[in-house]
Amino acid sequence: MSPFAMVRQAVVFALCVVMALPTLAAEQDRIVPTDNGEQTAQEVAQSLRYSHYEDVSLDQQWSETAWQRMLKMIDPQHAYLLKSDVRQYSDLGSNFSEALENGNLDRLYEFYNLYQKRIENRLQWLLDQLEHTEHFDFEGHDRLATDDEDREWASSPSRLDELWHKRLKNAALQLALSGSPEDSDTRQPGETPEPEIPGNPRQSDDPEQHDDESESGKSEDSLRMMDDQAIISQLEKRYSNQLDRVRQTNSEDVLSVILNAAGSAIDPHTEYFSPSRSESFDIQMKLSLEGIGALLQQDGEYVKISSLVPGGPAEKSGLLKPADRIVAVGQGESGDMTSVVGMRLDEVVDLIRGPKDSTVRLEIIPAKAVDTTQTRIVRITRDTVKLEDQAASSQVIDITRDGERHRIGVIKVPMFYVDFKAEKQGRKDYRSTTRDVHQLIDQLKQKNVEGIVLDLRGNGGGALQEANSMIGLFIDRGPTVQVRDAQGRISLLGDTDRGVAYQGPLAVLVDRLSASASEIFAGAIQDYGRGLVLGNQTFGKGTVQTLDDLDHGELKLTRAKFYRITGASTQLHGVKPDISYPSLVDPDEIGESALPNALPWDTVRPVSYRQYGNPDRYLPPLRQAHQQRTSQDPNFHYLEREAELAHKLREQNNSVSLNIHQRKREMEAQESEQLSLENQRRKALGQEPIDSWADARDGEDDQTPIDQAQLRESANIVLDYAQQLQDSGS
Structure with missing residues (x-):
């Protein structure tokens, strides 16, 4: 399977944005299935039943799995729909297969219209909150839970309001600490209206530390890089743009969600491509697409790098890595960045594409980051991928x-x-x-x-x-x-x-x-x-x-x-x-x-x-020699320690502080640990130490030594193996 084919298996048309009150849209605003869509649903059902590798039975169990997949795709964090909404349409857990096989999608579209209105109302709620906000208070002891996988569906709109008050405050706090996208190439994310926060700052064991920072002379204002009015303006623009995008949802978008829920209920690589997506992918398969050579996939409300095309601009630059999450995209060397959190995958791809030799700016959460506040902006020059480069x-x-x-x-x-x-x-x-x-x-x-x-x-x-x-x-x-x-x-x-x-x-x-x-x-x-x-x-x-x-x-x-x-x-x-x-x-x-x-x-x-041959017989001495070498290799030692640190932080943390002083301490503590590891590596190699962890995240500077260390160690192992074979007479 070609690298480009991995795009197809990654595409999921999850319209993950926002939600709200139970009012249904006016009849003329409702999204309805088309004749083409209903016919396509029947064709897909037949293919799943009779042509898939697995012995697929489109029974009630499959229907329930497809229904749960659809819920997971559109509302993975249980942040928009209510418990009553899910209960009202729970019959789809039994009838999903019947809807596809009969081409009767009315009930599924009816549910999606409710979800669509929830999104629109929640975005409007956020805008209303901002309209009546003059100042953000980042004192207090609140924390925002980031482990959303097990959150129950909310029993009432007021319960969701509690969650969204915290999310809005968190979005404002991130902006307060980060400044505008053009202020720095290494900054906290300002584009996360509903943060998934994949890796999280460590919690303090002592909540009373919140007040110690103020007593030491640091005011809340002294920590801010953006004032309240600038934050409000930025958030209003963000939510308004998202509301515009949500209102552009059409029948084809909904069909894609339904059919991809059906396919992914069986396996992650079975999926539907609308005519527009098929045409777009054909361009990619012919290697005529001019872009950065990064393959993307949906990851909740984020789009992340799934892999890099060998020889492509992104791979050559060393600035992007698999599992990096993209939170904003900008065109050219300067100018506004467009938030892509909650944006559909195809829309993000369109933003990143562009003519050869043009520049695209990506604000990313690096894969190795343990907190969404650790973002950076990278600049990549678009180009075509050449066979020679691969x-x-x-x-x-x-x-x-x-x-x-x-x-x-x-x-x-x-x-x-x-x-x-x-x-x-x-x-x-x-x-x-x-x-x-x-x-x-x-x-x-x-x-x-x-x-x-x-x-x-x-x-x-x-x-x-x-x-x-x-x-x-x-x-x-x-x-x-x-x-x-x-x-x-x-x-x-x-x-x-x-x-x-x-x-x-x-x-x-x-x-x-x-x-x-x-x-x-x-x-x-x-x-x-x-x-x-x-x-x-x-x-x-x-x-x-x-x-x-x-x-x-x-x-x-x-x-x-x-x-x-x-x-x-x-x-x-x-x-x-x-x-x-x-x-x-x-x-x-x-x-x-x-x-x-x-x-x-x-x-x-x-x-x-x-x-x-029988390499297994030589593995004990080969592993022993490998351990002896790598225990003295600063690059291997660093890689092992950093992997342990990242794993520990992911395991430990499930929330972020909404107190500006505590949040700053959590960020600094993480960076201090990362910086200490990096400087230990540099010292062992006889290199000059660096003053900031940001200086170690410049593409090749922190990756190439590790890659080369692995390559050199592999060469040493092969030499050990060659000598073992020679000594044994093999």
């Missing part, structure tokens, strides 16, 4: 031991690509991953390398045929992957060419973003005993989708599943490394296991295959 490349790492120099080759494979058109035309010089890697292996052999590391970090997949043929560079014929279809029939794919390009010591370096075809390659190398797998557990994308035309739009449907030659699926579990590295990527945020209703891991019968 092609495999190589380097040599020199290692000195006992006065002797050793050489280990590294081949970076960003994706599995092939020029299908040139191949079909019979051109002998057509480009492909396998051909390019073969040439790089020959070049490295001429440089007398003692082993090779294949770097598949961030490789989201691509052409399956290339993963199969590239395995053939390291084994002499044999099966590589099993594919099981909905009828239980298993197809066996593999390498049919005799001979190998390289027989020496080998390791495959993977991370959480290594997916699909990458997992097939790494799994086969591991199963054959052909080499070591190093790094992090992979994504776990072990399903196969096809795109089916509908009379109105398209349906991406899961039709098959991948299995390793051992019979184990790559679904959900991915490939587990023989030697693991610490990672800042939270598996609860990124990976198949983080997606709703992911298909389970299972097994089929293993196939016969030849074992090329």
